[in-house]
Amino acid sequence: MAESDAESLVARARRGDPRARAELARAHYDGVYSLARKLTRDEDAAREVAQETFARAFGHLDQHDDEHPFASWLFKIATNYIRDLARRRGRWESSDEEPVVASTPETILQKTEDVARVRRALDTLPAETRAAMILHLQEEMPIRDISFVLDLSENAVRMKIYRGLQKVRALVKEES
Numbered sequence: 001m002a003e004s005d006a007e008s009l010v011a012r013a014r015r016g017d018p019r020a021r022a023e024l025a026r027a028h029y030d031g032v033y034s035l036a037r038k039l040t041r042d043e044d045a046a047r048e049v050a051q052e053t054f055a056r057a058f059g060h061l062d063q064h065d066d067e068h069p070f071a072s073w074l075f076k077i078a079t080n081y082i083r084d085l086a087r088r089r090g091r092w093e094s095s096d097e098e099p100v101v102a103s104t105p106e107t108i109l110q111k112t113e114d115v116a117r118v119r120r121a122l123d124t125l126p127a128e129t130r131a132a133m134i135l136h137l138q139e140e141m142p143i144r145d146i147s148f149v150l151d152l153s154e155n156a157v158r159m160k161i162y163r164g165l166q167k168v169r170a171l172v173k174e175e176s
Helices: 003-014 018-040 043-059 070-089 105-123 127-138 143-150 154-175
Strands: none
Touching: 003 018, 003 070, 018 043, 018 070, 018 127, 043 070, 070 127, 070 143, 105 127, 105 154, 127 143, 127 154, 143 154
16 A cells, blocks of 8 residues: 555544544554564464554554654564563463465475574574564565654664674574
């Protein structure tokens, strides 16, 4: 969805249009769920985060700053909710589920081992660093938007991504 379309829907939703809210939810649910799934590694928690994100967003549409994309605002709400849950529940449990597409058992085994190494390395990172890396590398979010989502300066986001990548590379290499 083009950002101008999203902002038009946000304006309609602010005026109480239920169709606009439904369309915003349809357009952005998969992205919010995907981010939550990557950060929590738990399908049930990801669904809870996505549901709560939209409930909070629609309850506070007046707080959305049009200077930032609506999707970034949703990611910020989701990330903050995940932080709150992590504080209350402790560390998220990791799931080792990962769909692997390959043609031979050897290739499947190697891919699974590689994914497991990277996951273990990512799990050692501070939550904020891991979130910055996932938002930038997997969600392809611009640094400016990550800065908004995580409440950090753009330079701090760049440093978290850079240092996180260094640490992941070193840990994966060490484990190989």
